[in-house]
Amino acid sequence: MASTPKVEVRSLSKVFEGGDHDVTALSDVDMTLGDNEFVSLIGTSGCGKSTLLSIVAGLQEPSEGEVVLDGEEVVGPGRDRGLVFQSYTLFPWQTARANVEFALRGEKLSKGERTKLAREHLALVGLEQFEDSYPHQLSGGMKQRVAIARALSYRPQVLLMDEPFGALDALTRGMMQELLTRVWEEHKITVLFVTHDVEEAVFVSDRVVVMTNRPGKIKEEIPIDLPRPRAHEMLSSPEFGELYGRVLESIRSEAMAADTVPAGASR
Amino acid sequence: MERGPATAAPRSPAPRKRRRKRHEMLRIGGGISTPWFIGIAVAVFALLLGVWWLITATEMVEPLFLPSPSEVFESLRHQIQNGQLWDDARVSVYRVLIGFALATVMAIPIGVLIGTYRVWEAAVEPLVDFIRYMPVVAFVPLTILWSGTGDTQKFLIIWIGTFFQQVLLIMDNVKRVPMDYVNLGYTLGLKDRSILARIIIPSSAPGIWDSMRISLGWAWTWLVLAELVAATSGLGYRINTAQRYFETDLIIGYILVLGCLGLIFDQVMKFLSRRMFKYEEAR
Numbered sequence: 001m002a003s004t005p006k007v008e009v010r011s012l013s014k015v016f017e018g019g020d021h022d023v024t025a026l027s028d029v030d031m032t033l034g035d036n037e038f039v040s041l042i043g044t045s046g047c048g049k050s051t052l053l054s055i056v057a058g059l060q061e062p063s064e065g066e067v068v069l070d071g072e073e074v075v076g077p078g079r080d081r082g083l084v085f086q087s088y089t090l091f092p093w094q095t096a097r098a099n100v101e102f103a104l105r106g107e108k109l110s111k112g113e114r115t116k117l118a119r120e121h122l123a124l125v126g127l128e129q130f131e132d133s134y135p136h137q138l139s140g141g142m143k144q145r146v147a148i149a150r151a152l153s154y155r156p157q158v159l160l161m162d163e164p165f166g167a168l169d170a171l172t173r174g175m176m177q178e179l180l181t182r183v184w185e186e187h188k189i190t191v192l193f194v195t196h197d198v199e200e201a202v203f204v205s206d207r208v209v210v211m212t213n214r215p216g217k218i219k220e221e222i223p224i225d226l227p228r229p230r231a232h233e234m235l236s237s238p239e240f241g242e243l244y245g246r247v248l249e250s251i252r253s254e255a256m257a258a259d260t261v262p263a264g265a266s267r
Numbered sequence: 268m269e270r271g272p273a274t275a276a277p278r279s280p281a282p283r284k285r286r287r288k289r290h291e292m293l294r295i296g297g298g299i300s301t302p303w304f305i306g307i308a309v310a311v312f313a314l315l316l317g318v319w320w321l322i323t324a325t326e327m328v329e330p331l332f333l334p335s336p337s338e339v340f341e342s343l344r345h346q347i348q349n350g351q352l353w354d355d356a357r358v359s360v361y362r363v364l365i366g367f368a369l370a371t372v373m374a375i376p377i378g379v380l381i382g383t384y385r386v387w388e389a390a391v392e393p394l395v396d397f398i399r400y401m402p403v404v405a406f407v408p409l410t411i412l413w414s415g416t417g418d419t420q421k422f423l424i425i426w427i428g429t430f431f432q433q434v435l436l437i438m439d440n441v442k443r444v445p446m447d448y449v450n451l452g453y454t455l456g457l458k459d460r461s462i463l464a465r466i467i468i469p470s471s472a473p474g475i476w477d478s479m480r481i482s483l484g485w486a487w488t489w490l491v492l493a494e495l496v497a498a499t500s501g502l503g504y505r506i507n508t509a510q511r512y513f514e515t516d517l518i519i520g521y522i523l524v525l526g527c528l529g530l531i532f533d534q535v536m537k538f539l540s541r542r543m544f545k546y547e548e549a550r
């Protein structure tokens with residue numbers, strides 16, 4: 001693991017003040033992301049994963065604690081962190097390419113250079129054929145691929161992903177996971193990846209961070225020392241099975257306590 | 268096709284229990300081809316015309332109350348020939364367009380603002396909501412007092428009748444812009460103004476356009492009302508004078524003209540919407 005952390009989350013708490021009662025979403029969360037590390041955050045529904053991610057993105061303020069990026073406290077959103085949302089966030093009035101180009105407006109680039117960069121990143125996610133398609137002409141998986149291309153295109157140092165494949169079917173999901181690991185292996189970027197799917201978490205990550213039920217705390221961190229590049233054949237290897245079992249065990253006890261069962265627990 | 272074994276004795280065909288497939292058009296959410304759509308629409312118009320004709324041909328109703336279609340068209344033809352219909356329609360269209368444009372130009376920025384910032388919503392929304400519930404009709408005497416019975420008063424009535432409604436409709440459209448679009452803008456480092464111009468406005472534009480289309484219909488209603496009460500020209504004015512001379516055929520003819528004008532405006536707005544927001548179609 002890298003020596004100096006890229007991102008540090010320090011004793012972070014978040015309380016939502018409601019009318020009659022407050023909701024503590026996060027309580028005293030500590031975690032780090034190494035430089036170019038791929039970390040998955042897994043936890044039961046409502047444990048505060050999205051909240052944590054949006055605080056790291058700078059979209060929400062913590063009630064206590066801080067997020068530090070490269071030694072500096074995060075005070076708001078910025079282009080050094082890219083966010084892939086769980087919901088589809090491609091603009092319906094723009095083509096796939098225009099959507100990527102939109103993210104490049106902030107750079108000092110000519111129109112031609114923007115187009116070229118957008119094309120390159122669409123090719124990276126295998127969608128060069130669809131640059132002129134509008135979002136309504138793309139499948140859910142394709143939309144998320146464009147969203148990933150958009151988030152990578154402007155070279156943020158940290159990529160934050162909030163269950164980007166949550167709405168996809170198992171088969172598409174598997175393909176997207178492989179695509180994502182391949183892109184990450186080529187690109188080298190620090191990734192914080194939220195999921196509630198155990199298999200997905202183990203397959204894509206260097207490390208899996210398990211959260212407790214709400215109020216979310218870090219329960220356990222499990223290093224995933226599987227070789228790279230990862231391929232789907234690995235899913236049946238005993239090493240994978242062992243790690244899968246460990247993560248599942250950890251999240252399962254939380255899920256039992258919360259009376260919900262996370263995806264993947266049924267296998 | 269029957270595909271029994273070739274050697275078997277010819278069997279009597281199995282009882283055809285196959286459920287008859289319902290036509291595509293008759294299913295919930297089913298599609299319809301353009302010729303069918305137009306055909307059905309025209310047929311309904313023709314049917315109503317037929318009923319009208321039948322009622323008058325059998326002299327069930329006194330012609331003073333309901334003249335026959337031919338009398339109505341005859342009086343319209345007369346109005347076209349002497350140029351009066353054209354003059355009346357031109358004046359009314361002019362009033363509607365100006366009044367509506369004034370309302371829209373003011374409603375869009377205000378609606379967008381109060382849909383975006385809660386502070387502005389707090390300042391404006393309750394007031395607009397309050398005024399919205401005041402009957403427009405009640406403003407007619409007041410506007411005459413303020414500005415006489417000319418065009419200005421017509422603009423005012425149209426403005427009062429549409430502006431406040433538009434503001435609320437636009438606010439709703441803007442509020443429906445997904446928060447994640449806005450958050451995306453922030454993560455891309457955009458400032459509030461760019462988010463407004465590049466995300467919120469384009470995202471709500473189709474809905475805003477649709478609200479405009481609906482409020483244009485109301486603008487027509489308020490104009491005719493204002494012209495009926497006090498005017499010296501316009502379609503509503505003509506209807507009012509026709510009533511004085513018991514020219515029922517002219518009244519009905521002009522009502523039909525108003526219907527046609529409304530339909531034309533609506534179709535033009537729809538057509539433009541399809542042109543501007545092509546990407547909306549598949550939704």
Ligand SMILES: Nc1ncnc2c1ncn2[C@@H]1O[C@H](COP(=O)(O)OP(=O)(O)OP(=O)(O)O)[C@@H](O)[C@H]1O
Nearest residue numbers: 016023025044045046047048049050051052196214
């Ligand atoms: N803006 C808000 N106001 C009040 N409560 C909120 C707000 N946002 C989140 N919460 C609450 O905080 C808790 C954590 O929410 P969060 O969306 O972070 O969960 P999550 O782990 O992402 O869940 P899921 O897996 O279902 O997406 C939930 O109980 C939620 O109801």
Ligand SMILES: [Mg+2]
Nearest residue numbers: 049050051162
């Ligand atoms: Mg979430």
